[in-house]
Amino acid sequence: MTQEPPVRRARHLMDPDAPRKAPDPGAIARLQRVQTWVMSVLVVTTxxxxxxxxxxxxxxxxxxxxxxxxxxxxxxxxxxxxAVASGLAIHKKSLVSPWLLLGLLPGLVSVYLVLR
Known part of the structure; x- marks a missing residue:
């Protein structure tokens, strides 16, 4: 009597005998933090x-x-x-912040250069 070799499943299919491990909650939190920073940097620089x-x-x-x-x-x-308010909003910080004064810098420099 010959035994048949076990059927190999393709790697992309689910294997009921070997379920996936649950994702680490710490890793998910780190990924979300990185995604938040990347999004805020892209929005603010644009x-x-x-x-x-x-x-x-x-x-x-x-x-x-x-x-x-x-x-x-x-x-x-x-x-x-x-731009500054968008960065604050993405990080879920209060929009009323002294950081908003930093956003006035391009306008103030430009007014100075226009009027000189």
């Missing part, structure tokens, strides 16, 4: 680039249209504040 672009555009407005340069500088500051 919006800061928009803010910097507006600040740079304010420098190239004609000298007789200073109000347009100031308007672009105000928009640069507003988007800077939005």
């Amino acid at each position: 919006i800061v680039h928009l803010s910097a672009g507006l600040a740079i555009a304010a420098q190239y407005v004609d000298e007789d249209a200073v109000s347009a340069g100031i308007g672009l500088s105000v928009l640069a500051g507003a988007f800077g504040v939005i």
